[in-house]
Amino acid sequence: MLPTSGxxxxxxxxxxxxxxxxxxxxxxxxxVLGPNYQVMPGGKAANQAVACARAxxxxxxVGAVGTDPFAEVALCCLRASGVNLSGVRTLQGSSxxxxxGISDTGENTILVAAGTNAALRPEDLxxxxxxxxxxxxxxxxxxxxxxxxxxxxxRGVQVVLNAAPAQTLPPLLLQYVSLLIVNExxxxxxxxxxxxxxxxxxxxxxxxxxxxxxxxxxxxRGCAALLADGTQLRIPAPVVTAVDTTxxxxxxxxxxxxxxxxxxxxxxxxxxxxxxxxxxCTRPGAQPSIPSADEVEAFLS
Ligand code: ATP
Numbered sequence: 001m002l003p004t005s006g007x008x009x010x011x012x013x014x015x016x017x018x019x020x021x022x023x024x025x026x027x028x029x030x031x032v033l034g035p036n037y038q039v040m041p042g043g044k045a046a047n048q049a050v051a052c053a054r055a056x057x058x059x060x061x062v063g064a065v066g067t068d069p070f071a072e073v074a075l076c077c078l079r080a081s082g083v084n085l086s087g088v089r090t091l092q093g094s095s096x097x098x099x100x101g102i103s104d105t106g107e108n109t110i111l112v113a114a115g116t117n118a119a120l121r122p123e124d125l126x127x128x129x130x131x132x133x134x135x136x137x138x139x140x141x142x143x144x145x146x147x148x149x150x151x152x153x154x155r156g157v158q159v160v161l162n163a164a165p166a167q168t169l170p171p172l173l174l175q176y177v178s179l180l181i182v183n184e185x186x187x188x189x190x191x192x193x194x195x196x197x198x199x200x201x202x203x204x205x206x207x208x209x210x211x212x213x214x215x216x217x218x219x220x221r222g223c224a225a226l227l228a229d230g231t232q233l234r235i236p237a238p239v240v241t242a243v244d245t246t247x248x249x250x251x252x253x254x255x256x257x258x259x260x261x262x263x264x265x266x267x268x269x270x271x272x273x274x275x276x277x278x279x280x281c282t283r284p285g286a287q288p289s290i291p292s293a294d295e296v297e298a299f300l301s
Pocket of ligand 1: 164183184216217218219220222223237238239240242245246247248249250252273274275277278281
């Protein structure tokens with residue numbers, strides 16, 4: 001199935017998440033016992049595509065799964081949510097996997113095995129004719145991400161970079177970016193070596209490296225955005241009882257781009273994304289916790 005007009009194309013990782021709830025997260029060298037574990041679909045690009053589709057966006061995914069039995073787990077929620085999977089290849093080897101520890105306070109620690117996510121190549125980028133936005137998290141090889149971003153930018157497709165997990169970026173990548181989405185740690189990793197405690201100064205310093213607009217998520221403190229014209233937005237997070245924040249950032253990103261593509265004003269799109277992410281924190285898992293548009297609407301009314 002070819003992507004239809006107005007498509008939001010997510011490129012990156014599909015994972016299988018193995019999660020275990022523990023009384024506290026382990027220090028290096030420590031073993032912590034938990035009662036049992038769960039196996040659920042995850043991976044940043046996959047989570048974001050599911051969030052986008054559930055928010056009413058036209059989502060498509062580019063990536064790869066392995067020939068192992070867990071591949072079906074990685075794909076099930078995407079299929080059920082109506083994400084276009086024509087760009088997902090099956091390759092010899094293991095699907096990507098994440099091993100997640102969740103503490104009783106809802107904090108998490110995550111170890112990731114790239115598996116077939118490491119095989120995403122520049123030539124895997126599909127035709128972008130029907131694509132409005134290309135959304136790129138960073139769990140696949142950086143040269144591929146750089147090539148995808150440059151190709152999209154050259155064709156006038158908006159590039160949304162979710163610079164997660166934090167890492168050093170290729171020098172030109174940020175110049176192709178229309179919207180950069182980061183959490184606080186990822187923002188620090190992109191900061192030039194002039195430390196400042198002021199959030200807006202930090203965002204302006206990163207904006208000078210290329211991205212037109214930047215959103216920084218601040219966990220239970222909400223989010224802030226610096227737009228291309230210098231407008232500053234600060235949106236508080238709804239107060240919820242968090243049981244598992246896994247996938248909160250991905251829910252936020254997928255919902256935000258869906259809302260923007262539906263023509264919402266930036267501030268309203270941030271409110272939608274914050275509500276969806278807060279709801280996701282009240283339920284276990286990454287993809288299974290992502291709310292539908294109806295649930296977000298009910299939560300906000
Ligand atoms: P994760 O890696 O856990 O998916 P993240 O580190 O990428 O998340 P955060 O800044 O922790 O991103 O969270 C993303 C968004 O999720 C926040 O901007 C906020 O809207 C929402 N959120 C996160 N934690 C909470 C919380 N405890 N209560 C309400 N909303 C939350």
